[in-house]
Amino acid sequence: AQSVSQHNHHVILSEAASLELGCNYSYGGTVNLFWYVQYPGQHLQLLLKYFSGDPLVKGIKGFEAEFIKSKFSFNLRKPSVQWSDTAEYFCAVNVRAGGFKTIFGAGTRLFVKA
Amino acid sequence: NAGVTQTPKFQVLKTGQSMTLQCAQDMNHEYMSWYRQDPGMGLRLIHYSVGAGITDQGEVPNGYNVSRSTTEDFPLRLLSAAPSQTSVYFCASQTRRLAEETQYFGPGTRLLVL
Numbered sequence: 001a002q003s004v005s006q007h008n009h010h011v012i013l014s015e016a017a018s019l020e021l022g023c024n025y026s027y028g029g030t031v032n033l034f035w036y037v038q039y040p041g042q043h044l045q046l047l048l049k050y051f052s053g054d055p056l057v058k059g060i061k062g063f064e065a066e067f068i069k070s071k072f073s074f075n076l077r078k079p080s081v082q083w084s085d086t087a088e089y090f091c092a093v094n095v096r097a098g099g100f101k102t103i104f105g106a107g108t109r110l111f112v113k114a
Numbered sequence: 115n116a117g118v119t120q121t122p123k124f125q126v127l128k129t130g131q132s133m134t135l136q137c138a139q140d141m142n143h144e145y146m147s148w149y150r151q152d153p154g155m156g157l158r159l160i161h162y163s164v165g166a167g168i169t170d171q172g173e174v175p176n177g178y179n180v181s182r183s184t185t186e187d188f189p190l191r192l193l194s195a196a197p198s199q200t201s202v203y204f205c206a207s208q209t210r211r212l213a214e215e216t217q218y219f220g221p222g223t224r225l226l227v228l
Contacts, residue, residue, distance in 0.1 A: 004156070009154065032214050034216070036219075042221070043117075043118070043218075043219045043220060043221050043222075044204065044206075044219040045219070046216045046217075049214070049216060051214035052214075090156060090157070092157075094214070100211070100212070101159075102147075102159060102217070103156075104149075104156035104157040104158070105156050106154050106155055106156045107156055
């Protein structure tokens with residue numbers, strides 16, 4: 001069965017630390033990959049997405065992610081986090097199969113200490 | 115644009131009660147969907163609609179009904195609430211039902227079933 005795994009459920013960092021959140025998916029066909037963020041009390045919103053081309057994708061607020069097809073991974077990175085990055089981060093994969101199906105990871109709660 | 119709106123924000127039900135969660139979007143999006151978010155499980159698709167008058171089941175449809183009489187509205191009905199339906203419910207919309215399109219999410223409805 002198709003699935004998306006986010007390796008860390010909770011991450012605590014100090015401001016200026018580097019961030020990497022892991023995301024792996026299990027599906028051998030064509031995929032589109034997304035990272036969504038949910039700030040406290042707000043909607044889920046798109047951080048970045050990959051659907052073709054350069055596997056290194058840059059998103060809003062200094063985030064980037066790299067699609068490594070051979071590893072079925074789409075890890076999210078940020079060189080230096082800020083207190084305002086405290087949020088829950090969701091990796092999602094659109095699996096193309098007779099249309100498409102969206103599969104979300106369980107989410108990673110990031111807390112950045114000021 | 116208000117984007118995707120959901121009402122109510124919070125609801126407490128007793129087992130066996132019925133209720134309707136409202137979702138509306140003002141972006142003229144064709145595709146709308148309902149998800150539930152449970153701890154450690156990410157978002158799971160309940161039902162979706164590719165346009166007015168057309169709905170289909172997602173991965174966890176049991177206990178829920180939907181209809182799409184207009185492009186703007188996509189209500190979710192709980193016919194006889196059960197404690198297992200305690201969750202956070204998100205409505206989402208996107209322009210077209212294509213795998214590379216971004217989904218826009220509502221603020222969520224927190225439902226507690228006693």
